[in-house]
Amino acid sequence: MALMITEECINCGACEPECPNEAIYEGGVPWELNGETHDPISDDIYYIVPEKCTECVGHYDESQCVSVCPVDCCVPDPKHQEDHATLLEKVRKLHPDQKFD
């Protein structure tokens, strides 16, 4: 399951550099994947790109954004439910040059 950022975000920016997939963007900043640029998902608060969030599977045992967020506003996104195998497949596609068990 990808995570999402709720409206309680205080725009502190702590989560963005911690994401191993560069799935977190500041509000209003376009996101990128495979050389393509896409419109921001949010203009006002930080946001997570579902296509790039793997719940940190492959990199860490815990979701890094959840660990660092001071207001606990990184939560599971019910619209993007994925099992562990799907998340592992996703992280492999995001980092084709790395191996994940």
Ligand code: SF4
């Ligand atoms: Fe990035 Fe991990 Fe947070 Fe997903 S759970 S946005 S991969 S830090």
Ligand code: SF4
């Ligand atoms: Fe928003 Fe939390 Fe990220 Fe800070 S760490 S920008 S409050 S989601």
